[in-house]
Amino acid sequence: MKLLKKIGKVLGYSIVSLLSILLIAFLILFAKPLWHRWVTYPKAQRDLEAFQTRHREVTPVVSSKVFRGLLHLHSYWSHDSKGTLYDLVTAAKLRGIDFLFLTDHPHGSQDSFPRGFKGLYEGVLIEPGSEKEGFDSWPIRDTAVVDWKLGKDTVAKVVTQNGGIVFYAHTEEPHNWKNPYFQGMEIYNYHSNILQKKHLFPILTDFLINGSKYRAWAYRTVFDRQTSILARWDSLNTRRKVVGFGATDEHENVNFRARLLKDGRVLWTGIDTKPMDTVKVSFKNRWLFSNPDPDGYVFKWMIINTYETSFNNDVNYVFADTLSVPEMRKQLLAGHHFMAFKFLGDAKGFCYFASDKQGKTLGIMGDSIRVADIGSLKAVSPYPGKFRIVKDGKEMTSTTNESYDFSWDQPLTKGAYRLEVEVKPGKEWQPWVYTNPIYLY
Template identity: 30%
Template sequence: MSFWIQLWALVAITAVLFRPVCGAEEFTTRFSPSERMTRVRLAAAQESVQTLQRARRNVPVRPGFQDFRCILHAHAEDSVHTGGTRPEMLADAQTAGVRGIFLSDHFRPPRDFMDSWRLLTNGVRFIPGSEVRGFLIYPERSLMPEMQAPLPEFVSRVTAGRGLIFLSHIEERPDHPLEGLTGLEIYNRHYDAKQDFRGLLSIVMRMTNPEDAAELSDLLKQYPDELLASQVQYPAAYLEKWDSGTRTLRLTGVAANDCHHNQILLVKMIDADTVRVGTIVDKDEDMQTVSATLRPGIRRLTAGRKPGDVLVRLDFDPYFRSFRNVCTHVLATDQSELSLRQALKEGRAYVSHDWMGDPTGFDFETDGGWMGDEVPWRPGLELRAQFPIPAQFRLLCGGDVIATGYGPRMTAHVKGPGAYRVEAWLEVGGELRPWLYSNPIYVR
């Protein structure tokens, strides 16, 4: 084949592989959470997910490793605002194919959070931990006497051996130092919910009118994952903090599922003209009172019912659905507590929104190293990624976009030393939405 024919073939192949989606090279979402909650958008999202599922090819996981779907930042039986239990979490982990749960009990002295499930049961590994002082902590042993220690001492106690500590809720502490930490949350589900006040208000309004409530209930039955995910945004504030930290430090990025199974919304009758709206964990007096003067449909909801009756009940966040919404895939040699801890320490993990498509088999490597590794810089060093579903991808370093493309594989060259990470986005419901965030390869 002549050089020109070869060149033409290369251009043609590149054009197919690097096809921009929706003309959007800029990796931005298009719809607001409220827009995504409409029937037409939810149906479009579900159809896209089914199409992506058909396009998925099984790709083998790196030899010697397994891809464990894990949940970090998980609450059960640990506060009055938590609705779920550990047995429920176990059953739902099995439903969602989750194989590791790092609990994060709200700190409630004198109770020791290490006195919780620490076992492998029915294929699911539980590791106790706590959400405390702005961190998720997973020490190897009880730390009760040292929980108030000055910060540097506290961090070194937690991280002794294979102990882990991640900075949590980055939006509340953007300037917090990262030295000594295992890593940080790079996505937090609760932050998305907090930002979407309009969506919450619209749900409350819909629940106080019989026809709207029936429609919402039907949407929840037909499009459960799509509805829960409608609030998901690109976590820019989290990623900026991470990208600036990894310039000098090794920091493992994890997803904060922050599940409590408490988004079960209720409408309760006070009298024929008045109802309370709130969640299953709210006391009656803390619920929002809504009257028929504002929402005349309330009279039809209360007709034939008695005070105290639950008129509408919608369960948005059972654990299995939260788990599918976002999780941390941990690449470990086995499912032991030590191996999962070690893998997270080393950055052998990536974050993904699994409801959009199963990313198992994703890999990111270079010559002489892979995700989480430090490798020496040299000119021409090549970085490679593979995706089981062809995706719009980009390679970033220090927040700068180094390369973009489309397809089941990425090949790119480093521009110089730095922490390089990959994002993959999928076209879902007429827009590009973030699907997967790798941990970095550190080129030093």
């Protein structure tokens, strides 16, 4: 009996010790995300909601409309995405996104267009493009064939000379910056931002704990100021016009999904859309599955990135007359756009522009204006912020107080002048808007 008691005691102690070790390990691994869940993110959300009550309507500076859109994202047509039309359009409508310029990875070196989705779907304009060799390219034409075997510099020449668009993707990586044919570059890419991190585990634990309720804040925690990319962009713009834009690079592929097949079984796919198993639906697993969505999905566990969140993150705002591909192409290449982290505040109404000495508007971001004509550089904003003018990579002025308007009329000389706006929902200033430059010549 004594021996049994002893064994029982030892067993009891062992179980308690093991549970304590597991609890301590859990707390060590998840302490920060749990702190975010219960303290940081709820406070950040309250502060953001208070900040957003300060929205004001802005009288438009120019007659163009403003369309919100995404450049560089992936759908089912890429080997590493399962995004469907339903997923894309649902997220776009939820977030007020007007256009999606897809960049699906080609299936081979002969890349023919159109492919995937092209056209207007429930009011959302979708144009297929290609991401390969560090390019975000959209041939635009209806029967284009891009031959990647020609080499990327030649592809850039062929695509742009035939009326297409070539922007540089993943600008943290090496590119031929001297190639005269590329027309623009990513100044922020969420995917690149994640890849820059030394440790991915804290990102994963943050999303595991906070993905369901505070995914936008988990996204924000990933954010780093892209100082060297912006410096590169500024330096290029001292020589010629290179437009800048925000890239989501959304694949919606760090998740687990289950899709109902025609034979009644269910196909499980995992991270990076890898097929895992096909199983029969039985009483053991039925509780996991909901009714199929229009694409047949009965289960989705989105761990990190979703269309829904990235369509509210770094969004491009384009000044244009109509929502059409030729018009978007024209305005994108003109640099008549800026990017904003939309979840901090929708930037519709924001404008960066130049006026003459009498106050008449001469042009907006992306435009070239004679030094002799310029009076001042100005901005209007639906949210109060701090404004910073960067000329050819050098800060020229930075306001310190929050304001809805900005005007700068110091003696202006030749150069590319872009504007950054930071907002302060809570205690910290957060980058919100990056505009294309106004070029003075």
